[in-house]
Amino acid sequence: MTAEKPKKSSFISGPISAEFIGTAIAKHQTKTSIGAHNIFLGQVRADEIDGKKVIAIEYSAYEEMAEQILYDIREAAFAKYELTCLHIYHSLGMVKAGEICLFVFVSAPRRKVVYDALQFLVEAIKEKTPVFGKEILEDKTYIWKKNT
Template identity: 55%
Template sequence: MTDKKIKNIFVEGAISTSFIADSIAKHSSKKEIGGHSIFLGQVRADDIDGKVVSAIDYTAYQETALAQMHEIREAIFNKYPLTCMHVYQSLGTIKVGEICLFVFTSSAHRKPAIAACEEIVERLKAELPIWGKEIFEDGTHQWKENK
């Protein structure tokens, strides 16, 4: 690992639309940016075996996840000519319709921002120790499968 500070990607609760809008607005003064890519993960009301999801309760091994995300961040910055990268993952209970993941990349051109954003989302889902417990409308629950 490098000497760069490990950034905390975790936020307690849902990621608000005002937080997302503020994050985007802060980049308007960065004149070298020509393209942004944004991924927003939202909790769905999946129907699983006749039961409907009402929320997902997210947990993580935070220390391990943050160290792994730091390695992903470094690899992505080395692979793509990005100006900025921001990643936020919710912890706690997130209701259907709320945002639980926000990935935001910026670069001089659109293609690196788009490719980096997609790779970050895929690696985060595959590599980080973050789990979601689906909570159904009837109060029962089960661990969610990452897809």
């Protein structure tokens, strides 16, 4: 009987820094069975809505539910693909245009697997996870969106 993997928090307060991403990648250099990594970085866009620029997104979530869904998505990916490691991080709170709000990182012995797994993961996260974004416009008005 195998022990269930512990659930890790997937949420980070504010933007996901380049240092955080770099450290996550560097930690995997000792895992020599890995032959390929792939990452997805979601960045807040400075879209224009009704002539006003988006300057930030304020993210919120039903955290307990979202954590369970992200855990289920992870487990589905491990069952479907031959992965060595898989990490998902999403911002909560204010993230300015140009900053990173989603970081998905997969590792496997072979490269094709990481491409397929990453696409599966990002689409599942966007479709299923109760994360909401309040787009803040330059005039301080806002627009609510699910999984922006």
